Amino acid sequence: MTALALSTTATVATAAPNPAWPRGVDVSSWQHQNGASIDWNAVKAAGNSFAVIKATEGTTYTNPHFVADRAGAQAAGLVVGAYHYAKPALPISTAVDQARHFLSKVGDTKTPGQLAPVLDLEITGGLSPADLTAWAQAFLREVESLTGRPPILYTYRSFWTDKIANTSALAKYPLWFAIYNENPDPGWLPGGWQKWLIWQYTSSGSVPGISGRADVNAFCCGPADLAASADGTRDEIAARYAAEPLLHLSLGAPVRAEGPAGGGGRWQPFTNGLMFWSVDTGTRALFGAIAQKYLAYGGSNGSLRRPLEDISWTSAPEGLQAVFEGGRIYWHPALGAWVVRGEILNRYLALGGSGAWLGLPVSDEYDVPGGRESAFQHGKLRWSSTTNQVTEIREPAPPPAVP
Incomplete structure (x- = not known):
């Protein structure tokens, strides 16, 4: 991971992380200079437990050593992972293009012994902090949608604080944190992260089996944690469904296996509802008329997201x-079931929501001259497209036809 090494050349890594933390390496084509090969059995024998290998960069580059290195590391008994070196650019959709290129080379990661896919984010591509945040979100959400796994984010402190405005928008993703200090731990974390998954504590390690210097990492915080993170077979939706028998009563039986969902995440239909998972939202269950209404609005691809x-x-x-x-x-x-959203919803909640004078909604939002309107049991809320203000109309609405 080149940019970080260049940005910290003044720091000499003398850290001594907790020996109970599993050690691992990350490699790219740089470890194959002048035709050098990696002796993965020697890497394993030196006490390493995992290896993360660069797979791709941008939308055109694939590491020519990726397939052989991953196979060699697996054969030696190492947990393996793959990372993508991000090349942020506008439009934001380039993030999706890069994520798909990455996964097309990595293949199926939902197998035992594989860490989740990694986004290596250490250059801005000239993007503003807001655009860079949106770009990273788009990449990570595409990966979680296509793989069903929470992707790992690699970065370092000064990049996060200086180049992406120390945003906490990505703090729910597992963190691979790079800092080369003289301490037994990484120290404080940026971006709202409360813990780290992997700590890259030196870029100048001497590792048997690897020519030249190599990045060396510690995994938090023991062999059991590494094994759990490398269990690519885990299905978050199935795990919750199995753990909560009451969901069987409200949702019924699965209709088919889970699959990608719009906006980032996975979903699975059941006979009386659906379950949805993403890193941002966790695993959520919807059933009955509310689930039907949600699907009628396009599910996570629709305006409700x-x-x-x-x-x-x-x-x-x-x-x-x-x-x-x-x-x-x-x-x-x-x-019946009705949707309330936008400024009308904001006003409705400010007035006290379903426990206040308006009562429950009796319609979806509909067009009126100059704006939009929603009807409730004891009145209406009307939004003006000219002023962006919401007006209260205190008049009972006619009884609805239950949808």
Whole structure:
């Protein structure tokens, strides 16, 4: 991982991480200079437990040694992983292109003994902090959607604080943190991270089996943790479904296996609902009329985007609600299921939501001259496209036809 090494040449790595933390190396074509090969059996015999190998860069480069190095490391008994060296650029969609190129070369990672795919982010490509954050999010979400695994993010402190404005938007992704200090631990973490998964503590390690210097890493925080992280077979949706028998009653049986979801994540349909997983949202369950309404709105590909919570009770008796990135769905047995979103939702919640004078919604949002409107049990909320303000209309709405 070149840029980091160049940016920290004044630091000599003398750190002595906890010996209980498994050690590992990361390599690229730089470890094959002048035709040198890697003796992976020697790497393993030297006490290393894992190896992460550069697979791709941008959308055109593939490490010519990737396939052989991964096979050699696996044959030697090492846990393996693969990383992509990011080349951020506009438009943001280039992140998706790079993620797909990366995964096309890496292949299936949902097997035992493989770490999740890694995004190596250490250059800006001239992007602003906001655009760089969006670019990284797009890459990571595409990887989690296509693999069902929480991808790992590699970076270093000064890059995160100086180039991406110390954003905490990516703090739910496992962190591979690079810092070459003289301490037995990495020290404070940027970007809202509370813990690290891998610590690259030197770029000048001498590793038997590898010519020249190599990056050396520690894994937090023991062999069992490494084994768990390398279990690519784990299915977050299936794991929650198996652990909570009550979900069997509300959701019914699976209709098919999980698959990619729009916006980043995975989803699986059941006979009476669906389950959704992403790194940002965790695993969420929707059932009944709320699930049907959500799918009618396009699921995570639609305006509601991804679910943020399980279904919960409203303040109104017998009412249920589900919270999404782009709005909410409310349901009542006498009223049906309806969507509230945007500025109308913000005003509705500010007024007290379902427990206040408006009551529950009795319509989806609809067009009116100059804006949009939603009807509730005891009034309406109307949004003006001219002023971006929401007006309260205190008049009872007609009883709805339950959808």
